[in-house]
Amino acid sequence: MQQKRTGSRTLAGDAYEAIRQAIGAGDFKPGDRLRFADLQALCDMSVTPVREALARLTAEGFTVLDDHRGYSVAPLSLAELRDVTATRQLCEGEAVRLSVLNGDADWEARLVAAHHLMARIPQVRDDMPTAMREDWEARHATFHAALVSACGSPVLLEICEKLFSRADRYRRLSVSLSGGARDVAGEHRRLVELALARDAEGAASALREHYGLTAAALEGFFAV
Amino acid sequence: MQQKRTGSRTLAGDAYEAIRQAIGAGDFKPGDRLRFADLQALCDMSVTPVREALARLTAEGFTVLDDHRGYSVAPLSLAELRDVTATRQLCEGEAVRLSVLNGDADWEARLVAAHHLMARIPQVRDDMPTAMREDWEARHATFHAALVSACGSPVLLEICEKLFSRADRYRRLSVSLSGGARDVAGEHRRLVELALARDAEGAASALREHYGLTAAALEGFFAV
DNA sequence: GAGTCAACGATTTTCGAAAATCTTCTCCAT
DNA sequence: ATGGAGAAGATTTTCGAAAATCGTTGACTC
Structure with a gap:
């Protein structure tokens, strides 16, 4: 794998951007589960940077984490x-x-x-x-x-x-x-x-x- | 390795607690670099959960991330x-x-x-x-x-x-x-x-x- | 028929090592 | 001395697979 960086200096940064944009664009709807397999396919990278990206997104309220059940898009209400x-x-x-x-x-x-x-x-x-x-x-x-x-x-x-x-x-x-x-x-x-x-x-x-x-x-x- | 959980449901959660407490107790001073090797020794676990813990701590302002130069304790001023x-x-x-x-x-x-x-x-x-x-x-x-x-x-x-x-x-x-x-x-x-x-x-x-x-x-x- | 529990499949979480990157030091030319 | 190129070392970042966990299915009992 291992592809070039788009803008940020780390793959985790790229993953952050990509996932955030995908959520913004509506590719993932509020409440949808975010499976690592899907995100890895989307970003074309291993699980580690995806995980870090999700940690950041969760800190900003875009996603939520449920222990051992993974991440999902934060619901709107x-x-x-x-x-x-x-x-x-x-x-x-x-x-x-x-x-x-x-x-x-x-x-x-x-x-x-x-x-x-x-x-x-x-x-x-x-x-x-x-x-x-x-x-x-x-x-x-x-x-x-x-x-x-x-x-x-x-x-x-x-x-x-x-x-x-x-x-x-x-x-x-x-x-x-x-x-x-x-x-x-x-x-x-x-x-x-x-x-x-x-x-x-x-x-x-x-x-x-x-x-x-x-x-x-x-x-x-x-x-x- | 692989030791038992203390309170949270994931090792990453434990690492978060341990590192946060170590910073609070003054084991790491403001501005100190947080090397993964040290933190792994402290928490007795692999790099992945430590990394996730640092991501959370950074979101809350306890630590700061410098791309490719790792994490350090957020300075006080x-x-x-x-x-x-x-x-x-x-x-x-x-x-x-x-x-x-x-x-x-x-x-x-x-x-x-x-x-x-x-x-x-x-x-x-x-x-x-x-x-x-x-x-x-x-x-x-x-x-x-x-x-x-x-x-x-x-x-x-x-x-x-x-x-x-x-x-x-x-x-x-x-x-x-x-x-x-x-x-x-x-x-x-x-x-x-x-x-x-x-x-x-x-x-x-x-x-x-x-x-x-x-x-x-x-x-x-x-x-x- | 309702309830319990074990085994399975799906998924997350974690590991240990490899790759990439930064820092530092040395050596050489100016 | 000064400055810069380049190699060596230290550290972060990423990988791919193994381990742990959760939800479900289906058999079995009451």
Whole structure:
């Protein structure tokens, strides 16, 4: 076996990326068991790096471990969506507040740049090519990361990152329905305005509301 | 090789416990490299479970991974102490607030019981036998866990747990100096009083102050 | 018919060694 | 002296198979 590295410096890193992407793409559904045999076939490597990748994914909440019964994709639920949203409102709200208070001109530049890149892709829609949608997701993540990047607290930042990717799973579940009554681009624009105007409380409120609206839009999926 | 399990259901779990304890006990100092050979000797097992244990410890911030250069004990610093403290004040403050708002009689009972167990051990002092100090640490952790346990947000709770053990490393660094001017037991008692009186904001403030004082007492260690 | 238990198959978990990578030291040219 | 190439040693990372464990099936008893 033994094939070349794609991006990271270890096979375990590659496995992490591959499995995470496969989960994001829906190849494995929430609750599905993740058998080592399948994952080894997917990643084309031995069990050891796969195991390490799953350990990392479990730490971030993507997968869960049941002793001697292996790993499975973490289930999605309305309760967790609400929980993650509330915790995000707390942590990222504070992080953006601190960012606005502490951020310098470099931070402003990063924020404006990230926003511009995201805004260039018109609107997330179902009929978009997958590649463009993936591209938007990446820029969206970069934008939100930029927003909080000047908070000055690495610990808080790490928490925000993890919460973001955890919420991301819910967002990807529903590319379709957000199209309607909501002005996501406007919300993002307003966040930038408030940040540049150095309105810390306002930006924090706007971000909390932004997440609240996103969660509300997703709740429909669990009305089954 | 292949020895019996101590508590968990897998060797990896045992390794996790053993290494975590060894770090807590100071057998490995912050910044020390953790060589697999040493850890295998310590745990008396092969490399695979040790590797999994380190992956988990890294996820919780006890250790850090440098690709192809292995793991080492996460360094301690004044900056991180302050960062962790501030983040704890944010997250645990909110968690205790929610706990007071949502907690039922069972929660009150858990809290009172945990406090009682902790209060029975008089005071943490240098001349205490190690076993008793370890015992107090465990009860202290249980007490703080009980305090936030009714917040209703598993995600927030998990964050609090991780932050607690991360801060724990700093506390264990200094069993000695807290003895002086501070009334830790009184602070704990006051927390229980406020919680039982259903003063959510008061309890949150008291907890934030409690952590602030703890951090302040520890800052001396980094004045080197 | 319901319940217990042993054996089987599927899967995870662990092992011990091989391969890959980094670090250090030596030696040589500048 | 200084700096760099290259070999040797130490350590991590990965492999492929063996061992341990779990869930299930099916025979056997009450």
